[in-house]
Amino acid sequence: MLSLNRSSFLRCDEKQGLLGSQRRRMPLAPAGVRCAARGGGELNGRGIAVDNTVKELRGEAEPVLEPRSAGGVVDDAHGEGGDVEEQFIMPWTVSVASGYSLLRNPQHNKGLAFNEKERDAHYLRGLLPPACVTQELQEKKIMHNLRQYQVPLQRYVSMMDLQERNEKLFYKLLIDHVEELLPIVYTPTVGEACQKYGCIFRHPQGLYISLNERGKILEVLRNWPERNIQVIVVTDGERILGLGDLGCQGMGIPVGKLALYTALGGLRPSACLPVTIDVGTNNEQLLKDEFYIGLRRRRATGQEYAELMHEFMTAVKQRYGEKVLIQFEDFANHNAFELLAKYRKTHLVFNDDIQGTASVVLAGLFAALNIVGGTLAEHSFLFLGAGEAGTGIAELIAREMSKQTKAPLEETRKKIWMVDSKGLIVSSRKESLQHFKKPWAHDHEPVGNLLDAVKAIKPTVLIGSSGVGRTFTKEVVEAMATFNEKPIILALSNPTTQSECSAEEAYTWSKGRAIFASGSPFDPVEYDGKIFVPGQANNAYIFPGFGLGLVISGATRVHDDMLLAASEALAQQVTQENLDKGLIYPPFSNIRKISAHIAANVAAKAYELGLASRLPCPKDLVKYAESCMYNPVYRSYR
Numbered sequence: 001m002l003s004l005n006r007s008s009f010l011r012c013d014e015k016q017g018l019l020g021s022q023r024r025r026m027p028l029a030p031a032g033v034r035c036a037a038r039g040g041g042e043l044n045g046r047g048i049a050v051d052n053t054v055k056e057l058r059g060e061a062e063p064v065l066e067p068r069s070a071g072g073v074v075d076d077a078h079g080e081g082g083d084v085e086e087q088f089i090m091p092w093t094v095s096v097a098s099g100y101s102l103l104r105n106p107q108h109n110k111g112l113a114f115n116e117k118e119r120d121a122h123y124l125r126g127l128l129p130p131a132c133v134t135q136e137l138q139e140k141k142i143m144h145n146l147r148q149y150q151v152p153l154q155r156y157v158s159m160m161d162l163q164e165r166n167e168k169l170f171y172k173l174l175i176d177h178v179e180e181l182l183p184i185v186y187t188p189t190v191g192e193a194c195q196k197y198g199c200i201f202r203h204p205q206g207l208y209i210s211l212n213e214r215g216k217i218l219e220v221l222r223n224w225p226e227r228n229i230q231v232i233v234v235t236d237g238e239r240i241l242g243l244g245d246l247g248c249q250g251m252g253i254p255v256g257k258l259a260l261y262t263a264l265g266g267l268r269p270s271a272c273l274p275v276t277i278d279v280g281t282n283n284e285q286l287l288k289d290e291f292y293i294g295l296r297r298r299r300a301t302g303q304e305y306a307e308l309m310h311e312f313m314t315a316v317k318q319r320y321g322e323k324v325l326i327q328f329e330d331f332a333n334h335n336a337f338e339l340l341a342k343y344r345k346t347h348l349v350f351n352d353d354i355q356g357t358a359s360v361v362l363a364g365l366f367a368a369l370n371i372v373g374g375t376l377a378e379h380s381f382l383f384l385g386a387g388e389a390g391t392g393i394a395e396l397i398a399r400e401m402s403k404q405t406k407a408p409l410e411e412t413r414k415k416i417w418m419v420d421s422k423g424l425i426v427s428s429r430k431e432s433l434q435h436f437k438k439p440w441a442h443d444h445e446p447v448g449n450l451l452d453a454v455k456a457i458k459p460t461v462l463i464g465s466s467g468v469g470r471t472f473t474k475e476v477v478e479a480m481a482t483f484n485e486k487p488i489i490l491a492l493s494n495p496t497t498q499s500e501c502s503a504e505e506a507y508t509w510s511k512g513r514a515i516f517a518s519g520s521p522f523d524p525v526e527y528d529g530k531i532f533v534p535g536q537a538n539n540a541y542i543f544p545g546f547g548l549g550l551v552i553s554g555a556t557r558v559h560d561d562m563l564l565a566a567s568e569a570l571a572q573q574v575t576q577e578n579l580d581k582g583l584i585y586p587p588f589s590n591i592r593k594i595s596a597h598i599a600a601n602v603a604a605k606a607y608e609l610g611l612a613s614r615l616p617c618p619k620d621l622v623k624y625a626e627s628c629m630y631n632p633v634y635r636s637y638r
């Protein structure tokens with residue numbers, strides 16, 4: 001299946017409805033596959049100008065390609081399948097890249113790993129020094145080089161350069177060294193990268209859709225070199241992690257999230273599309289920054305904003321079909337809730353900050369109950385921060401409690417309390433509350449701050465989702481430890497600077513009794529002669545497997561029960577050995593196996609709910625999910 005031959009291209013052409021004459025004009029390149037590297041440069045090792053042909057093709061009506069190979073996974077035009085190295089591909093039949101261009105094509109480049117035969121066959125003689133090395137040696141060298149950098153941002157830049165130079169090696173590294181590299185390509189370093197994105201900008205990654213592209217978004221999507229997109233992560237940069245409005249520089253987030261989709265969830269890189277919607281920024285510092293890469297204007301809001309988003313959502317469906325997953329990421333609260341409510345009925349959408357975070361936290365709570373005992377409904381919850389993450393988590397907990405106890409949702413919500421910047425959310429504040437906070441306004445006298453709320457509510461679980469660092473003070477943690485034998489404390493805000501408290505603080509102030517997890521990673525802590533390993537309650541555990549489950553089942557809509565299914569699957573992956581160390585999440589080193597289990601549970605739920613379009617349902621969904629996963633070993637080129 002992997003080996004691409006001319007007949008597979010003809011099928012591809014036919015599916016795209018191309019005329020025979022056009023097929024003759026471009027005999028070696030598959031229709032709709034733009035012969036370009038990610039950055040948009042034209043690739044054609046044999047000097048054939050492909051651009052005009054591509055432009056002609058753009059004028060054609062473009063019916064959406066149905067996924068062709070098994071698993072709802074798109075045809076393997078870049079040799080990205082889970083298949084083994086021995087199967088041959090011919091990169092030139094895909095991209096017409098050879099020689100110099102081949103070395104500059106990140107999808108096919110192998111650098112010094114091109115062997116003698118390949119160097120002969122693909123016009124590489126003289127373009128490389130004589131040494132031929134293995135992928136393993138390349139991996140060893142890059143890890144060695146990365147570790148020389150003391151500054152995390154240098155490691156980030158180096159990893160992004162690798163992604164743009166040799167994609168398979170990038171993913172091999174990320175998969176094989178996931179625990180070491182996640183903090184580089186993801187939180188916390190990606191946060192700093194976004195803050196300095198203009199300064200470190202080298203290769204454009206992803207699609208930038210600004211107000212300047214109004215009325216032309218479908219054309220912009222056609223500029224992207226890939227046709228078969230399965231997952232889009234989109235941000236408008238208004239609430240990047242807990243760092244606030246970073247405007248167009250939020251692009252680092254969709255790029256990072258999608259790198260995880262591939263490395264952790266096995267989605268193919270070519271099927272992933274990072275998008276930043278640039279409607280301006282209200283960040284004065286960026287507006288004044290000469291290196292800022294976005295529109296220099298204040299944010300569009302209201303109708304202007306809604307229209308641009310709507311054009312985008314419509315264009316995506318038109319270009320990529322019903323089954324492309326659109327993951328909303330790091331939108332500010334008001335837009336996040338509205339976009340999700342508006343598009344969940346018409347598109348396959350998922351808000352990572354509301355739903356992904358909820359799912360990962362619920363999984364951690366399931367695991368934590370194995371340590372502290374009791375059922376969910378026997379616990380009480382206090383949140384600091386009543387935005388996307390806080391209310392999303394609260395709603396999923398209430399839903400699960402309701403499912404378990406058969407009590408109505410309105411009742412189970414009463415076990416959950418929230419503090420926002422104005423204090424405890426109580427009934428007397430209801431009129432002035434934003435709509436997403438209203439369900440959490442319960443009867444209680446006003447309480448002005450977190451510490452007093454902790455003392456008044458006496459929660460067993462304290463969850464930080466405020467985006468504001470250092471808010472779980474010594475007094476707050478000590479108070480939690482006075483009325484809980486084992487207080488559960490989750491400091492979810494990212495990156496590390498915004499964490500409500502550090503792991504060390506949680507363990508020290510609770511005298512080693514806290515069950516702690518955080519959104520960004522913390523090193524293990526030694527307290528009183530014992531080593532405590534904090535878990536990472538980050539949606540990175542969920543979204544890659546969740547997305548894979550949607551893709552392999554051909555799901556058409558996301559249902560909240562799929563989030564519960566993902567939580568259950570993740571919690572099942574926590575071993576007794578993990579729990580003994582105080583860990584309520586399994587280590588990331590097993591993440592691909594974990595993702596396959598999550599994908600299988602999510603897909604099973606999609607089938608059960610009648611939301612799966614890929615029929616019949618595979619017998620063994622875990623095996624099936626694993627078999628669909630991208631594998632970054634080099635292919636042999638003949």
Ligand SMILES: O=C([O-])CC(=O)C(=O)O
Binds near residue numbers: 187241352494538
């Ligand atoms: O990106 C992360 O690490 C988690 C997340 O979605 C956020 O903090 O917005």
Ligand SMILES: [Mg+2]
Binds near residue numbers: 241329330352353
């Ligand atoms: Mg996020």
